[in-house]
Amino acid sequence: MEVAEVLPDFADAFAFEAFNRMQREALPALLEREENVVASAPTASGKTALAELAICKALADGGTALFIAPLRALTNEKEDDWDRFEELDYSVYVVTGERDLNPRRARRADILVMTPEKLDSATRKHDSRRYDFVTDVDVCVIDEVHLLDADRRGSVLEVAISRLRRLCEPRIVALSATMPNVDDVAAWLDAPEETTFEFDDEYRPVDLNAGVKTYTHGENSFADKYRRLYRAIDLAEPHLRDDGQALVFVASRQDTVRAATKARDEIAERDVPMGVRGDYDFHTEAQNLENDTLRQSVLDGVAFHHAGLSKNDRDLVEEWFKAGHVELLFSTSTLAWGVNMPARCVVIRDTKLHDPLEGEVDMSPLDVLQMLGRAGRPGYDDVGYGWVVCDAAEADKYRRLLSEGKEIESRLAESLETHLNAEIAMGTITDLDDVMDWLETTYYYVRGQSKPDLYDFPNLRERVRDCLEDLVDRGFVELGRSGDLSIEATPRGVLASKYYLRLETAATFAELADRVSESERQRGEGTTLETDDVLEAVATAEEFDSVSARQDERDAISAVLVGVDTGDLDAGERKVLAILRSGADGRLPAELRSDAWVIRQNATRLLSALGAFLDRLADPHSANLVRRVEARVENGVADDAVGLTAIDGVGPGRASKLATEGISSPGDVVDAGVSGLVEAGLSEGVAERVSEAAQSLPAVEVDWGAFPETVASGESDVREVVIENVGEPARAGVRVTVNGVEMTATSTYLRDTETVPVGVFGADEDGLEYTVSVAFPEEPLLPVERSRTVEVQ
Structure with a gap:
């Protein structure tokens, strides 16, 4: 059955010319019916084509397709x-972070690609102008639906899927590796028997011989890695000698490099015939690699692959592995979920990994x-x-996994309060009956019916009531004033949902905002919050509760x-x-870099949330x-130059360059003009863009008028x-103090001018210093402060 015969208009969208047996059997359900589809099939059997078939049908009908990728690293691959x-004139758009989102492109896209987390966040904000595109989806393809577990x-x-179905009722096509309880997933998604497929190992293109091998565990975890590496090489060696290929999965990006380097030496010592050093053409081609270590390694037939490599290097490694030039490849788990790169022998060297946010996890x-599903090269x-x-x-645990598989469970009970709060904040739940209606749309409810004892299903309603009472007690939800069972979210609950916070963190942020607000009321002074308070509030957030400090990091932390x-x-x-403080100064120690990216990414989200809490519950100056602080953690620039990062096109490098030349604020940029920016080291084209962007920010002038x-x-x-705001309109907090004591404070949308009444009084002082301070809570601009002194006679 050739692709061109079945889908003549989309033949060029597929990477092959004919469908295989599994794809042929699922094809009528995907193209000739409208119902939801669930398909479970062995790894490497061609599931991706089922996703593409569903997408083609949606496009042919003039609709929009949404593809849910299991990992962020795979969204760009798609x-x-x-x-x-794209070559068929259909647009593909990957929906990423809040600041990178282009809503116009998202609305116009024919195929959207998202992770589960991004879909959850987007559907929570579906009624906003930025995310309204998410309610215009006609088919949603869930890749690797066993991620539910x-x-x-x-x-x-x-x-996220339950919410999306309530918002726009798309057709759902759920794909999975082999799972024993596919019928539960089908029941959840309302896929009838005719469109539910369970393709067994007969459909696997190559038989799989899987097993468990043990090693002698020692006292030193570093030495254990090498014990496991030698065990892996022992297992791979017979296949390498027989012109086969081996794929070894390790825990981290660094481990792929270290293991590949050590393996090269070991392979040479064992005199395994590998490598293409005599191939002049390949030697020349290898010079195109950007990674020096990789360039040396591939000549010996050994390589490594991880998401931190450049796209060029990843593409070349994949190409050479498929061609057989690379015979032994070390990789992280990303490769197992993404690119179809089978090997005759697959070894999982590490069953534990270091998660920057969770510590050591299985x-x-x-x-x-x-990963094991990648074993066996078709053809x-x-x-x-x-x-x-x-x-x-742990050997028996893994033997049971290989022999029995893994039933897909729901994990909703573990975070029920958080997700319940999100639904209440959106207004989809207003009483206890609504909660039960919502739960009935979840996989948790279906699985609870299948395994009532495991899920404590008979007590579900009581469990839900306890959850609601706890949300009320913690200030996220309030009961209706009429005394009935109606419920609605508080500002704390809304902000927790909007910023995707754990409830413990949201409560901490709300309490900090209350303390700041109360302190200002009692003392009558300006913002009492300091940078150290902000950094500590984030460092102690529940999101980081499992972060651990390794021994080799402790000296750098103390320093x-x-x-x-x-x-x-x-x-x-x-x-x-330590990571936040040193990162904000642009001086992150090398010992802390391995976990810093993930920690800083999460910290910027938490800082954005904390700013919103302070803006809503305290004051704009604290939020500013x-x-x-958020901009400094994200960009690594000094506090006096952080305002430069508000300019579109100015990142940490340009901000530092300009600050070194004495240009440390958007106002300085405007004053310098294009010629001044060129003198500071920017090219003329960049200088023009930066100068124009700086003029699009708010800029304040204070006119004291007839002030005595x-x-x-x-x-x-x-x-x-x-x-007067001589720049772009923006929300602002205006504060007037006299001798450091606050007189007035207002929050306003500063479009043109704002008149502020200031009381001048003859107090028991020799002089009075009046300060007007204007801060923009949504921009990393230093507050504008202007002062006047009045002498008391």
């Missing part, structure tokens, strides 16, 4: 793979099965060999935190604080301080100070 659709991420996928059973091998290398104490009062912070919290220079003791007067 964008690259689906250039084929993943710790933490599983519940996100579950609630590799998920789903990952293990996904080259009759059988594939897959091995798990683990400590003897960063010299002179900083860390009080009762534990080692993990100290590590986060947090926004500046003196006032008689005991007399009082009211004068008007005019604040």
